[in-house]
Amino acid sequence: MVRTEKLPPAFALIIIIVVLxxxxxxxxxxxxxxxxxxxxxxxxxxxxxxxxxxxxKITDFAGREVEIAAIxxxxxxxxxxxxxxxxxxxxxxxxxxxxxxxDYPPEVKQIPKVGNFKGANLEAVLxxxxxxxxxxxxxxxxxxxxxxxxGLKVVMLQAKNIRxxxxxxxxxxxxxxxxxxxxxxxxxxxKKIDEISQKVxxxxxxxxxxxxxSNGNWTAGRDTFIHELVALAGGENVANDVTGWMxxxxxxxxxxxxxxxxxxxxxxxxxxxxxxxxxKETSAAKTGRIxxxxxxxxxxxxxxxxxxGLEEMAGFIHPEAFKTK
Numbered sequence: 001m002v003r004t005e006k007l008p009p010a011f012a013l014i015i016i017i018v019v020l021x022x023x024x025x026x027x028x029x030x031x032x033x034x035x036x037x038x039x040x041x042x043x044x045x046x047x048x049x050x051x052x053x054x055x056x057k058i059t060d061f062a063g064r065e066v067e068i069a070a071i072x073x074x075x076x077x078x079x080x081x082x083x084x085x086x087x088x089x090x091x092x093x094x095x096x097x098x099x100x101x102x103d104y105p106p107e108v109k110q111i112p113k114v115g116n117f118k119g120a121n122l123e124a125v126l127x128x129x130x131x132x133x134x135x136x137x138x139x140x141x142x143x144x145x146x147x148x149x150x151g152l153k154v155v156m157l158q159a160k161n162i163r164x165x166x167x168x169x170x171x172x173x174x175x176x177x178x179x180x181x182x183x184x185x186x187x188x189x190x191k192k193i194d195e196i197s198q199k200v201x202x203x204x205x206x207x208x209x210x211x212x213x214s215n216g217n218w219t220a221g222r223d224t225f226i227h228e229l230v231a232l233a234g235g236e237n238v239a240n241d242v243t244g245w246m247x248x249x250x251x252x253x254x255x256x257x258x259x260x261x262x263x264x265x266x267x268x269x270x271x272x273x274x275x276x277x278x279x280k281e282t283s284a285a286k287t288g289r290i291x292x293x294x295x296x297x298x299x300x301x302x303x304x305x306x307x308x309g310l311e312e313m314a315g316f317i318h319p320e321a322f323k324t325k
Contacts, residue, residue: 058175061168062156071177072132072153076125078115079136082157083108084303085172086134089181096128104297104305119143126150134172159302161228162193169304185304192307193232196314199321200234206317208235209258209284212245214268214276219248225306226299233314234321235260250278259283260317261290291316 055069076097077083083102086095092107097114114124119140125133125147133154135144144154155175159165166186173182208230212218220226221242230237238256239248261284263273270292274285284290293299299309315322 054177056175058155058171060156060171061158061164064156066153066155066175068132068153068175072130072175074128074130074132075176076114076128076130076133077102078120078134078139079157080104080297081159081301081303082134082136082168082172084301084305085169085185086176088185088304089169089173089176089178091176091178094176096130097125115139120147122146132175160223161225162232162306165189165302165304165306168302189304189307192311196307196310197232200314200318203234203318203321205236206234206260207238207256207258208260208262208313208317209238209248209253209256209282211261211263211267211273213264213266214273216247217250217253217278218245220244221246224300225302225309229299229306229310229313230317232310233317235313235317253278254281257281257283259287259289261285262313262316263290263292264296265292265294266296267292289316 054071055067057065057067059065073094074096075086075091075094077086077095078099080099080102083095083098084104086092087105087107092105095108095111098108098111100113100116102108102111102113112124112128114121114128115138117138119138120135120143122143130152133144133147133152135154135156137158144156148154155171157168157171159168166189169182169185169189173179173185210220210226210230212220219239219242221237221239221244223243224245227237227240238253238258239246241252242248261273261279261282263270267273270290273279274288274290279285279290293309293312298305298312
């Protein structure tokens, strides 16, 4: 679990918003119970043609068996990454509630907000009369149990690596009757990963440091999406001696001497970073190889868009492999 109580205030909020939605810890929900109150759904515009035979049973990421009796018509998503996947599957018209931090695709701005990093707002969720709720590890265990007691179906999703992102997409597609669309999204992911892997597989590994926030020199170690993306992009994460999101000593940074530094958009100006103590001693600063990723979301959110982050990183690490002839 990411600890935030000692983080700088601005960075603590960034970590909560961007990282915890992709955290490996999950809320634990009980088995389905007899409902005390049934909520009648109202159908929005029709989505894709069903490719799943209902009812369907799945085991969600909290290890709970959940049965979906029919194609969900009103869906609440309590994770920005899940919302992104739902839209990629053509289900945007069925999404009736999202969190305050959902920002992609742009259409989500018009969808009612039913939760934030402190958890789901039960009243707001119930107002939308969903027949399926996709929960995140920030949704709140007690709140999710309450929704289940009221007869709502709650499915827990989490992912801490690319393999589990693919599993999440398959699960969402299965229980929404969009398996064909899910296969398409997965095929596009696989194609992009394969294309990039082929371009960098025979190239030397480049030492990379990812700067999450310059206030405290926070970085991404093992067990983060960024660590996995760096490896797939033909790099070696110099912070492989720490786990999760951690402060990294400037002494170690100088000792590891990364050839490439990649940073988040909010972390500061490239010129400022290049002139900071510790950073200015690195090969990355001396050769002008400090780069800014276009968005935190494409390297920390467990959705299909993570391949965009992979592509950007690979271009920073091995530009020679992506030059157009």
